[in-house]
Amino acid sequence: MTYCHTQHAPLAKLLFALAVALGIAAWYSRDQVPVMLTQLGIAATFVVVASMFAWLKVSDEGDNLAIRYGPLPVFRKRIPYSSIRSVEASRSSIIDGWGIHWVPGRGWTYNLWGFNCAKLTVDGHVLRVGSDDVNNLVDFLQSKMALSNK
Numbered sequence: 737m738t739y740c741h742t743q744h745a746p747l748a749k750l751l752f753a754l755a756v757a758l759g760i761a762a763w764y765s766r767d768q769v770p771v772m773l774t775q776l777g778i779a780a781t782f783v784v785v786a787s788m789f790a791w792l793k794v795s796d797e798g799d800n801l802a803i804r805y806g807p808l809p810v811f812r813k814r815i816p817y818s819s820i821r822s823v824e825a826s827r828s829s830i831i832d833g834w835g836i837h838w839v840p841g842r843g844w845t846y847n848l849w850g851f852n853c854a855k856l857t858v859d860g861h862v863l864r865v866g867s868d869d870v871n872n873l874v875d876f877l878q879s880k881m882a883l884s885n886k
Contacts, residue, residue, distance in 0.1 A: 737876065737879055737880075738795075738796040739794070739795060739796045739872070739873065739876040740793070740794075740795040740796065741793070741794050741795070741867065741869045741872070741873065742791050742792070742793045742794075743791060743792045743793075743794075743848050743849065743866070743867060743868045743869070744790065744791045744849075745789055745790055745791060745792070745848050745849050746849060747786075747789070747834075747849065748786040748787075748789055748790035748791075749786075751782045751783070751785060751786035752782070752783065752786050754779075754782050755779040755780075755782040755783045755786070756779075758775045758776070758778055758779035758782070759775075759776070759779050761775050762775040762776045762779065784808070787806075787807060787808035788805055788806075788808045788810050788811065789805050789835065789848065790805075790806065790807055791805070791806055791807070791848070792804070792805055792846070792847075792848035792866065792867075793805075793806065794865060794867060794873060796876070796880075797814065799816055799817060799818070800814040800815060800816050800817065801814070801815045801817065801820075801865075801877070801880075802814050803815070803846050803865060805836075805848070811836055813846060815856070815858055815863070817877075817880045817881065819858050819859045820856055820857070820858055820877060820880070820881055821857040821858065821859070821860070822856070822857040822881075823854055823855070823856050823857075823874055823877040823878055823881065824854070824855050824874065825852070825853075825854060825855075825870045825871060825874045826852075826853050826854070826855035826864065827851045827852060827853065828845055828847055828851050828852075828853045828864050828866060829842075829851070834847050834848060834849060834866075835847065835848075842862060842864075843861055843862030843863055843864065844861070844862070844863045844864070845863075845864040845866070846863070846864065846865050846866060847864065847865075847866030848866055849866070849868070850866060850868060851866075852866065852867060852868065852870045853865055853866045853867060853870065854867060854870055854873045854874050854877065856877070
């Protein structure tokens with residue numbers, strides 16, 4: 737049994753659209769160089785951030801669960817199945833946020849959009865993996881845990 741699911745971020749589309757709008761605004765303000773450069777700088781920042789967080793891919797890599805944001809592959813995490821002690825369907829809260837966050841008393845959160853997540857206990861620490869496919873992810877992880885306990 738393998739698992740691979742990619743969740744796409746609506747917010748990334750908004751950032752790309754804002755970058756295009758700023759590029760057009762920069763074109764119209766090209767006679768005011770400082771304004772144009774500021775608009776282009778902000779547009780470039782939006783493109784880079786949107787490219788880092790346009791999707792979240794959670795997949796099986798044999799002995800590890802891989803978590804990758806993309807398409808610009810800056811942020812990723814691998815979790816050995818042998819280190820997962822428990823997994824359950826859960827919901828993150830507003831305090832957990834979107835993106836990659838550590839919150840005291842709540843642990844790490846890898847989330848892209850929405851609040852549904854798989855709550856994993858990994859070597860005594862809580863880690864939340866956001867997904868729009870939580871039930872299948874939890875079922876997959878529970879089957880991997882059952883196989884590793886045999």
